[in-house]
Amino acid sequence: MTTSPQYSGTREGTGGGALRAVLSAGERPPHTTAVAATVTHLWRAIMAFKHFPVQLIDIVLMPLIFLLMFTYLFGGAFASSTGDYLQFFLPGVAVQSVMMMTVYTGTSINTDIHKGVFDRFRTLPFWQPATLAGSLLGDVVRYVLALTTTIALGLAMGFRPEGGVPGVLLAMLVLIVFAFAVSWIFAALGVVASEPERVSGTSMIALYPLLFTSNIFVDPHTMPGWMQSVVKANPISHAATASRELMHGTAGFWDVGKVLLGAVLIVAVFGPLTMHLYRNKNAH
Numbered sequence: 001m002t003t004s005p006q007y008s009g010t011r012e013g014t015g016g017g018a019l020r021a022v023l024s025a026g027e028r029p030p031h032t033t034a035v036a037a038t039v040t041h042l043w044r045a046i047m048a049f050k051h052f053p054v055q056l057i058d059i060v061l062m063p064l065i066f067l068l069m070f071t072y073l074f075g076g077a078f079a080s081s082t083g084d085y086l087q088f089f090l091p092g093v094a095v096q097s098v099m100m101m102t103v104y105t106g107t108s109i110n111t112d113i114h115k116g117v118f119d120r121f122r123t124l125p126f127w128q129p130a131t132l133a134g135s136l137l138g139d140v141v142r143y144v145l146a147l148t149t150t151i152a153l154g155l156a157m158g159f160r161p162e163g164g165v166p167g168v169l170l171a172m173l174v175l176i177v178f179a180f181a182v183s184w185i186f187a188a189l190g191v192v193a194s195e196p197e198r199v200s201g202t203s204m205i206a207l208y209p210l211l212f213t214s215n216i217f218v219d220p221h222t223m224p225g226w227m228q229s230v231v232k233a234n235p236i237s238h239a240a241t242a243s244r245e246l247m248h249g250t251a252g253f254w255d256v257g258k259v260l261l262g263a264v265l266i267v268a269v270f271g272p273l274t275m276h277l278y279r280n281k282n283a284h
Contacts, residue, residue, distance in 0.1 A: 034127040041134020063097035090154040091244035092216035097146040098179035103203040106190030163249030171246035181263035184270040
């Protein structure tokens with residue numbers, strides 16, 4: 001026996017009405033705000049510490065290894081004593097510790113894209129840039145951890161900042177702002193890279209020459225003239241100088257201003273670029 005079209009339509013109409021009645025019976029949940037979505041992704045980034053504790057090696061151990069190794073192996077050669085070198089080196093290695101962390105945003109974004117998590121996020125009704133914003137803010141937590149552990153060990157080793165606690169806190173704040181800006185560069189790389197290994201590999205190729213051709217490790221006055229010009233033009237040198245002078249209470253307005261202005265310019269360029277790349281990635 002076949003069902004008549006009239007009967008089939010009646011049944012479908014009745015079922016559709018019942019479904020609409022069920023769906024309209026309760027209140028619709030409120031739309032997620034941009035702030036709420038960002039906080040959710042921030043919490044997701046923080047929870048990565050629980051599921052991937054190996055990150056603590058880069059965040060905590062690497063800066064400490066550099067601090068101990070350079071101070072006690074090379075400090076006597078670079079300065080009159082390891083104690084004098086520590087006063088010079090610790091503010092610089094604080095810059096290195098946060099610079100190494102800036103790669104994480106790009107790597108995590110690319111991992112989400114590579115594993116399909118990005119496609120799942122794309123189907124959900126929330127402010128899509130919250131993924132980027134939450135990851136970038138999650139990196140701020142890494143910066144705070146790395147700076148805190150590095151400075152704490154330095155104090156235990158004999159580092160004595162003449163700028164006191166205010167100078168150290170201001171230096172940490174400036175470095176966090178600078179690192180947050182630099183992380184936008186690697187976030188853009190994370191959106192366009194084909195795989196996470198490309199992000200980390202390319203980032204290290206760019207970062208290591210900048211770190212070692214800066215004034216983090218040695219005073220540029222000991223270098224040849226042409227190398228001094230390279231070091232002085234390096235933005236990481238500006239960050240190290242600001243950190244050093246803030247911690248020792250000798251910072252001038254322009255020493256800190258150059259770093260903050262550079263951070264603003266980086267965000268002004270790479271912030272919109274990263275968002276543009278991300279939106280285009282969403283459209284495919």
